[in-house]
Amino acid sequence: MRHSVAEPESSERAGPLAEEAVGLERAGVTLGGRFVWRGVDLTVKTGEFVAILGPNGAGKSTLLKALLGVVPLAEGQARIFGKPVRRGNDEVGYLPQRRRFDPDLRIRAVDLVRLGLDGARWGVPLPSWLAGSRTKSQQVDSVIHMVGADEYAHRPIGELSGGEQQRVLIAQALVTGARMLALDEPLDSLDLSNQQSISALVRDICQQQGVTVLLVAHDVNPILPFIDRVVYAANGRVVSGRPEDVIQTETLSRLYGAPVEVLRTSDGRVVVVGQHEPVTYHTHDHDV
Amino acid sequence: MWLVGVVGGLVGLTMSACGLGTGPPAPGGKVEVVAAENFWGSIATQVGGERAHVTSVIANPDTDPHDYEPTPADARLIAGARYVIVNGAGYDSWAPKLLGANPVSGRVVLTIGEFIGKKEGDNPHMWYSPTYIERVVDKIASDLAAIDSGNASYFEQQKTAYKTSGLKGYHDTINAIKTKYKGAPVGATESIFSYMAADTGLNLITPNDYLKAISEGTDPSPSDKATVLQQITGKKIKVFVFNTQNSTPDVKSVVDKAKAQGIPVARVTETLSPANVTFQDWQTNQLKELLAALGG
């Protein structure tokens, strides 16, 4: 929970009306004929850092994919920045749940970021001495700088460490000037120090660039200091709440259906214990 | 950009190279003759005599003509020839390709298959038919005469000499077989012997599909194989003719069975063997071996 001025729980802010970043109304998604979740009403404000929690299979990834337009709604409406959700929206940057890149994949980090910018356009990129392309190269360089990946940007992506790859992928997600980042378990396969540094990077991007962050987390601890709101998916429903309401022993235990404890450390930090399920290697069925 | 330059350079070189020319030599010299196979080449050598220079592409007895892959040297040879003799009938399809890749004005091509009237799918072993040999000798002589009309009478003389004396032993042996053993049942490993069987009056009872399959390098049907083996074990054939240049372990085992049954095996080869022997000597030696196997 943030130690800065707490956000009022009402939807108004003291100041100009905050724009709605995400709006879901009576939304529902089916998979194989069954509803994953339905009747979902959800609002996320611009610039909020939102954690999406819940047990496996509850539909956290599906929520992200619905907002990205990859999975269609069976019911209800979904809006991003006031406009209907569509695929290939440059305003939303996406980091899917992923295995590592194949170590033998021969493409550079900087190329991967550039693909995030214009990889979906037909044809070949114009040579860099044409004016338009220079701007694009500059865009790529600046976003790489933003995530601190300058040193290894020209190395093959397969050779980078997990933390380095994540930074590059965040750059790829942001290069189009995205105002929202949708990250699906980005800290999953990282060690502790990388978890902390990536979380801090995302927090910085959120605060300094005003980017709305939706982050699906398996373990909420690394981002606990930064989140404005918690969205949790369970039992066919998706609800949001303030961190201080949701991050409670009772609530979380009910949510996960397993014993979870919320503890305070001696220096006042909040830590959630017991929410780890046995380490799973996420098998990716790309049709989900 | 640089790619254009390289291609341009290549084109330029080609232009300069073209000036060297590859046309046929001036009249007064020998006619450059190239035969795809040395059995036709040998005939052309004897008909052409001193007025022709004959080279054969397939001249090594170890070379299997069925899956022959031409080398750049072969392509050069054919590109420089005035008269090219090709077997045709699907036997040497590599040869028309070399001809097509290097068109030369004034070049004469004799495709034996076309001349005799055999197409792909028919039995291509026309050099094992004395009837066809006679026609081909005439044709080669007339082609050479047309190319080098100044020496037309010379070629005519060569042709007559070859037919009357060169091929005499060949025809005599064939007649000997026909006289003594007309109608005798024989077997063979492949269709190379079919024309010769007909012209010597022998009764070739091996199933036709079997002969064809072995010749083409495909598998015969199990029932045909069974028939062949029955003919051997039942001693229904007097002689088994074996093409030693087109043999697989399977064929070899059939030949061994014939030997085990006491059936004489007469050997033939696909191309001249040894390589430096003449067409008529090669054929006559084989026919004599066949005659001896039949019983003399």
Add this chain to the structure above:
Amino acid sequence: MTTTSDYSLTWDLLADLQLLLRFHFMQNAFVVGTLVAILAGAVGYFVVLRGQSFVAHMLSQVGFPGAAAAVLLHFPPVIGLAAFCTAGALAVGVLGRRLDAGNRMESAVVASVLAFSLGLGLLFFRLYAGSAQAVYAFLFGTILGITDRDVAVTVVTTVVCLVALAAIARPLVFASVDPDVAEARGVPVRAISIAFLLVAALAVAVTVQIVGTLLIFALLVAPGACALQLTASPARGLALTVVLSLLFTWTGLAVAYFTIYPVGFFITSLAFATYVAIRGAKAISRTPTGRAHTGRASDSFGGEPA
């Protein structure tokens, strides 16, 4: 009159080059060789990037039963060849995994398609009354027997395929290296994968008759494999693949011309030797293009700190 001994390499390179290109059949061989090298190089870069070398192998062989079937039905063999190449490409594209290229399921599909088609080839051979030789010729090609018509056909095919590749180049790279995000960004990943396979099928169907199955497969895989060892930049990788492909082909043709050994042998040997040399050089030098760098060991699933 020139004899075979006149056709040996001398130190006068210009004279050698003139000798090399003296005959029309060699000029044709070089023109077609150049076009095929460029086409196979361009397609081959993506083949290796996507890990689809096995698909390239399948494409180079799957056409022959089609050719045999066509002959059986009294059609020109090239029609059957092209039909089977296309069908093979579609089968892999449709039955393979939706987003990933070059994975286990795809290998199984490729193997099954190839086995099935070779079995069909066996059947058609049995039914066909003609010589196996014509189809053997397909296997090895006839680089020395290329007619002017063959040249024209190759020019058209190369242009069509290169234009098609250029049109899908960017989304193809995206779909090849990052299919999930590409899909999310609106790239029709499956459609692009199938389109790529169809371009490859067309390229192979036309060129395999000319250069043979061995050579087209070698040129589809080896130059790309070499180039991708040396660079991870798509632009440089593609250019280097084409350059290497041309180098192997020209050198192979030239060396084969002055010796008695087959063209295919020289091209494939040169390609393989180059690949081994590059791998060897990298292993010895362990430069930044190798794997030594910080922090890798720490990022295991167990999450042990560095």
